[in-house]
Amino acid sequence: MRWEGNRESDNVEDRRSGGGGGLIGGRSIGIGTVVVALIGWGVFGINPLTTISVLSGAGGGAPQVQQGPAQRPPEGDRQAAFVSTVLASTEDVWAQVFSQGGARYQAPKLVLFRGATPTACGTGQSAMGPFYCPGDHKVYLDMDFFDTMSRQLGAPGEFARAYVVAHEVGHHVQTLLGTTAKVDGLRGRVSQREQNAMSVRLELQADCYAGLWARHSQQARNWLEAGDIESAINAAQQIGDDTLQRKQTGAVRPDAFTHGSSAQRVRWFEQGYKSGSVQSCDTFNTSAL
Numbered sequence: 629m630r631w632e633g634n635r636e637s638d639n640v641e642d643r644r645s646g647g648g649g650g651l652i653g654g655r656s657i658g659i660g661t662v663v664v665a666l667i668g669w670g671v672f673g674i675n676p677l678t679t680i681s682v683l684s685g686a687g688g689g690a691p692q693v694q695q696g697p698a699q700r701p702p703e704g705d706r707q708a709a710f711v712s713t714v715l716a717s718t719e720d721v722w723a724q725v726f727s728q729g730g731a732r733y734q735a736p737k738l739v740l741f742r743g744a745t746p747t748a749c750g751t752g753q754s755a756m757g758p759f760y761c762p763g764d765h766k767v768y769l770d771m772d773f774f775d776t777m778s779r780q781l782g783a784p785g786e787f788a789r790a791y792v793v794a795h796e797v798g799h800h801v802q803t804l805l806g807t808t809a810k811v812d813g814l815r816g817r818v819s820q821r822e823q824n825a826m827s828v829r830l831e832l833q834a835d836c837y838a839g840l841w842a843r844h845s846q847q848a849r850n851w852l853e854a855g856d857i858e859s860a861i862n863a864a865q866q867i868g869d870d871t872l873q874r875k876q877t878g879a880v881r882p883d884a885f886t887h888g889s890s891a892q893r894v895r896w897f898e899q900g901y902k903s904g905s906v907q908s909c910d911t912f913n914t915s916a917l
Contacts, residue, residue, distance in 0.1 A: 629786040630851045636712035637719055641766075642701045643741040701740065707771050708740060714790045715767075718797040721844040725906060726804075736800040737766045738793070758792055760799035762808050767796040783866040785859030787852065791838050791897070792863070798837030802830065807912075821883050828869075829911040831887040832896040835864060836909035839900025847904075857901070864893040892917050 701708035719735045726733035739745065744753045748763030754770040761768065777792070778784040802808045811826050818826070842860065846852050865871065868890025870880045887893070896917075900909055911917065 629790065629853055629856050631710060631713045631786070631790075634713050634849060634851070635716045635720075636709060637716035637735075637738070638700075639715060639719070639735050639737045640701055640708065640712045641737055641739045642699045642708065643739055643745050645699070707774070710786065710789070711738060711740070711769065711771070711793055714793045715797070717845045717849065718794055718841055720848065721841050722797070722801060724844070725840075729906075734765070734804060736760070736797060737764075739766050739768045741768060741770055742772070743770070758796050760796045760803075762799075762803045765800060765803065767793070767800065769793070769796075777863065777866075781863075781866045783859070783863035785856070785863075787842075787856035788859040788863035791842070791860040794838035794841045795834050797841070798834030799830075801837055802833065807833070824884060824886050827886040828888045828892075828917070832892055832917060833909050833911040835888070835893050836896040836900035836911065837906075839897040839902075840904055840906065840909065841900075842897075843901045843904040861894050861897065864897050865890040868893050888917065 701712065715738050719733070722735075723733040739747075739752075741752065742754065744751055745768065746752070747761045747766065747768060749759075749761035752759065752761070752768045754772060757773050757776075758767065758769045760766070773792075774789050777788060799808070807830070811830050814826060815823065838860075842852075842857070867887070869885040869887050870882070870889045873880050873884070882889075888896075896909070896911065903909075
């Protein structure tokens with residue numbers, strides 16, 4: 629991936645050196661939710677469904693946040709420069725897409741942190757993996773997760789990492805379009821199984837939006853190299869619910885899926901990449917996921 633020399637976003641906040649404060653409750657959506665749920669089960673004996681429920685904010689109250697002043701990443705930090713460049717590309721792509729639809733895109737902030745950090749959705753922790761908080765319109769990332777992707781999940785490659793960032797930005801787009809609010813509005817009104825099914829559709833749409841970004845960013849920057857798309861597809865495969873469940877427990881429980889199977893995640897990423905269209909990413913009005 630030829631990303632050096634491209635514009636870096638100014639919407640990156642670096643909390644890795646400390647800062648932050650206290651907060652209460654809310655909801656966050658993360659590509660690592662099922663990862664931490666299964667790790668919690670295998671290592672600590674915590675039921676993954678309980679972990680998923682906690683991480684998705686069921687029962688959370690009104691968010692209250694206090695945090696220190698924002699800082700920019702230091703010069704010479706290659707990883708920070710990489711995610712800043714990817715974020716800038718998502719800003720350019722979605723600004724164009726929204727403009728074509730007669731709307732103005734409001735870019736999210738990306739927060740780099742280590743260990744734990746306050747968010748409007750509750751305490752963000754590294755074990756959760758990258759996640760987006762609708763309450764403050766911020767993507768949270770502990771970049772140690774990239775090492776986890778490569779060494780533990782079998783998903784190496786820079787474009788696999790870019791896919792992760794684009795997926796979380798996809799959740800931001802869902803918030804701007806009102807999709808997240810509609811899904812949240814069903815919380816407590818449907819069964820846990822139905823709630824999981826809605827979560828799967830939300831996550832698959834974010835995968836499709838990531839594919840859409842990949843297509844438009846390549847058209848604008850011509851920065852992909854041989855194997856880049858394959859690395860993103862491999863990442864989607866490795867973080868499918870069925871793959872993670874099978875690795876951890878040896879069994880697959882489709883009714884407990886919250887992100888979608890490996891095949892589904894790959895399919896919707898490819899759908900976005902091939903079409904480049906928001907309309908083609910409508911996972912809520914199709915029976916064939």
